[in-house]
Amino acid sequence: MKPIIHLETISEINRFVQQGGVKHPMVAIIDFSKVDEYLEVGTRISCGFYSIMFKNYCINHMKYGRQQYDFQEGSLICIAPRQVVELDSEIEKRDDMMGWGLFFHPDLVRGTSLGAKMKDYSFFSYETSEALHLSEKEKQVLYDCIIKIGEELNENIDHHSQNLIVSNIELLLNYCSRYYGRQFITRKNLNRDVVVQVEKALKEYFDANDRLKEGLPTVGYLADCVNLSPNYLSDLLKKETGMNAKEHIHHFVIEEAKNILLGSNKTIGEIAYQLGFEYPQYFSKLFKQKTGTTPQEFRYLN
Structure with a gap:
C-alpha cells in the first residue's frame, strides 16, 4: 500500500498540481483543465483543508473513507479535512476534460458565522456513491459562485476580502444543501429500499440476543448494513420518514419495549x-421522553 500524501496548506495543493503561485494563504481555486492530472493507481491523498471538486469525466473507482466510490461524470464531491481519498483505477482520458476545485482552510472560516455552521453541512462526511449529481442549471449556479470567489482572489487583499470570500463560499454550500435535498427527492425509489433495509437490520439486530449484549445498535452499525455513511443515512432517513437514524433506533426500541411490557x-x-x-x-x-409515561405507568394504563 502506498504511503499517504498529506497536503496541509493551500500552498501545498498549488505546488502539488503545479498551478501557479498562491493568491490567498487560506483559499484556492484549481482549474482542472490546466492540470496534468496523472496519478498512479493506489495514490492516497489527505488534506488539512476542505475540498469541493467538480469534474465532467469519470474516475471509475475511488476509495473515500472506508468504501469504494464512483466519481461519475458531472458529479461533485465535498471532502472534510483529514479524510483519505485513494485512486483505485486509472482516470478516463478525454479531450474535453475540465472541472474545478475549491479548497479552503478551516482557519478561513473560524470565528465567522460560516465557521459555526460547518458542522451542519453533513455532506462533507458523505462517502461511497453519495456524490451530488448536478443538472446543467445547477452546474452553472455553482460555477457562478466559483467565478465570484475567483474574482475576489484576483483583487488586492483588503479588510473586505475575507468577508466577501467567506460569504460566497457559504452561498455555494447553501446551494449544495438545496441540491442534495433535490437529489434525495429524485431518488425516492432507491431511498425507500434503504428504509426497508434499515428496518430489516434493526429487526435482525434485536432478534439476535447475542448482539444485544453489546448494547443498542449504533448509527454506524446501520450505515454499514446499507453501505452508506452515517451522515448520509441520517439525512436520507430524515427526508423520507421525518426521523434521522438515531431517532429510528429509538423508535424501534420503544416499540419493542411496549410489546415486552404488555406481553x-x-x-x-x-x-x-x-x-x-x-x-x-x-x-x-428514554421511554418517558418518547411516550410521555414511564414504563411502569405504560404497563399500568394498558
Missing part, C-alpha cells in the same frame, strides 16, 4: 437489559 411480567430492569441498555435508568428516561 410479559418481566421487571423494568430485566426489559432494559434485554433491549441492550446498560442502565435501566437510561431506558426509563
Whole structure:
C-alpha cells in the first residue's frame, strides 16, 4: 500500500498540481483543465483543508473513507479535512476534460458565522456513491459562485476580502444543501429500499440476543448494513420518514419495549437489559421522553 500524501496548506495543493503561485494563504481555486492530472493507481491523498471538486469525466473507482466510490461524470464531491481519498483505477482520458476545485482552510472560516455552521453541512462526511449529481442549471449556479470567489482572489487583499470570500463560499454550500435535498427527492425509489433495509437490520439486530449484549445498535452499525455513511443515512432517513437514524433506533426500541411490557411480567430492569441498555435508568428516561409515561405507568394504563 502506498504511503499517504498529506497536503496541509493551500500552498501545498498549488505546488502539488503545479498551478501557479498562491493568491490567498487560506483559499484556492484549481482549474482542472490546466492540470496534468496523472496519478498512479493506489495514490492516497489527505488534506488539512476542505475540498469541493467538480469534474465532467469519470474516475471509475475511488476509495473515500472506508468504501469504494464512483466519481461519475458531472458529479461533485465535498471532502472534510483529514479524510483519505485513494485512486483505485486509472482516470478516463478525454479531450474535453475540465472541472474545478475549491479548497479552503478551516482557519478561513473560524470565528465567522460560516465557521459555526460547518458542522451542519453533513455532506462533507458523505462517502461511497453519495456524490451530488448536478443538472446543467445547477452546474452553472455553482460555477457562478466559483467565478465570484475567483474574482475576489484576483483583487488586492483588503479588510473586505475575507468577508466577501467567506460569504460566497457559504452561498455555494447553501446551494449544495438545496441540491442534495433535490437529489434525495429524485431518488425516492432507491431511498425507500434503504428504509426497508434499515428496518430489516434493526429487526435482525434485536432478534439476535447475542448482539444485544453489546448494547443498542449504533448509527454506524446501520450505515454499514446499507453501505452508506452515517451522515448520509441520517439525512436520507430524515427526508423520507421525518426521523434521522438515531431517532429510528429509538423508535424501534420503544416499540419493542411496549410489546415486552404488555406481553410479559418481566421487571423494568430485566426489559432494559434485554433491549441492550446498560442502565435501566437510561431506558426509563428514554421511554418517558418518547411516550410521555414511564414504563411502569405504560404497563399500568394498558
